[in-house]
Amino acid sequence: MTDEMNIQWYPGHMTKTRRMMEAELKLVDAVCEIIDARIPISSRNPDIDAICGSKPRMIILNRIDMADPARTKAWADHFKARGFSVIQTDCKARKGITDFSPALNRLLAEKRRRYAEKGMAGKPLKAMIVGIPNVGKSTFINQVAGRKGAKAENRPGVTRGKQWVTVDQGLLLLDTPGILWPKFEDPEVGLRLAWTGAVKDDILDTETLAARLMAQLWQDYPQALRDRYKLDDSLFPADFPELTPAARGFALMEQAARKRGFLLPGSQLDMDRMANVLLEEYRSSKLGRFTLEHPV
Ligand code: G4P
Numbered sequence: 057m058t059d060e061m062n063i064q065w066y067p068g069h070m071t072k073t074r075r076m077m078e079a080e081l082k083l084v085d086a087v088c089e090i091i092d093a094r095i096p097i098s099s100r101n102p103d104i105d106a107i108c109g110s111k112p113r114m115i116i117l118n119r120i121d122m123a124d125p126a127r128t129k130a131w132a133d134h135f136k137a138r139g140f141s142v143i144q145t146d147c148k149a150r151k152g153i154t155d156f157s158p159a160l161n162r163l164l165a166e167k168r169r170r171y172a173e174k175g176m177a178g179k180p181l182k183a184m185i186v187g188i189p190n191v192g193k194s195t196f197i198n199q200v201a202g203r204k205g206a207k208a209e210n211r212p213g214v215t216r217g218k219q220w221v222t223v224d225q226g227l228l229l230l231d232t233p234g235i236l237w238p239k240f241e242d243p244e245v246g247l248r249l250a251w252t253g254a255v256k257d258d259i260l261d262t263e264t265l266a267a268r269l270m271a272q273l274w275q276d277y278p279q280a281l282r283d284r285y286k287l288d289d290s291l292f293p294a295d296f297p298e299l300t301p302a303a304r305g306f307a308l309m310e311q312a313a314r315k316r317g318f319l320l321p322g323s324q325l326d327m328d329r330m331a332n333v334l335l336e337e338y339r340s341s342k343l344g345r346f347t348l349e350h351p352v
């Protein structure tokens with residue numbers, strides 16, 4: 057992990073974020089957490105459940121356009137079974153946005169009933185959006201609010217004055233999201249965040265980052281690699297277990313570079329070019345729609 061990342065996410069931020077979230081939590085009746093459907097574990101904050109306590113919760117599985125549909129469904133079932141309300145969105149194409157308010161109304165039905173019993177039937181119910189940087193929080197809020205709007209600041213714990221957006225009659229959404237930190241201390245999480253573009257990809261050199269991605273995709277979606285890069289299984293024992301993931305990925309990238317004709321003067325393989333192509337084709341979903349984490 058680079059110093060830059062450590063500076064950006066030094067522990068003081070965590071404490072500050074936690075403190076601010078705790079203050080904002082008091083203002084809202086529900087917390088709606090946006091996660092990246094491609095990496096539903098790594099795109100979550102490890103302490104969010106503890107921070108939210110017993111507040112009604114929603115999981116917004118975002119970027120479903122880039123994730124494996126079968127696994128998105130498995131993840132939705134996983135979170136529903138744990139008591140979360142779940143919606144699935146593609147904020148880029150505005151899919152699933154209209155599911156938000158009915159789902160939030162269902163989630164808060166009990167609270168609304170209790171208010172009615174106390175003679176406060178008209179009291180608006182409030183929710184907030186939280187999530188790690190770049191997960192789609194601003195885009196989601198702007199779409200729910202039907203506006204173009206400004207980007208949320210990508211710094212933990214930074215909020216402007218409290219402003220509320222009307223989601224539906226009697227439903228308000230805090231117009232600035234709570235920004236959460238991912239579990240950076242776990243190197244595997246760092247890798248996944250870098251692959252998906254959630255963090256800068258300078259946590260590792262580009263070739264190693266791409267090689268690790270290649271190895272992961274070979275494990276989860278080998279056919280997509282065979283189809284796109286014409287990889288030839290005969291060159292690899294089924295799961296060359298003696299190699300580290302990075303070495304396995306390099307071997308696969310070498311073959312892909314050869315098939316694509318990525319050569320440097322002197323017939324050396326241009327691995328830097330291959331690494332950049334792999335990362336770009338993965339991030340733009342040209343390779344396919346993949347989900348790299350499974351419900352446990
Ligand atoms: P944040 O507030 O959580 O930091 O994230 P933000 O909304 O700024 O979204 C980060 C990027 O992710 C944006 O792209 C946004 O368009 C894109 N995005 C959000 N949701 C989805 C989704 O469901 N699917 C896809 N494919 N992309 C999504 P950008 O490159 O920063 O800007 P632009 O491409 O929209 O111009």
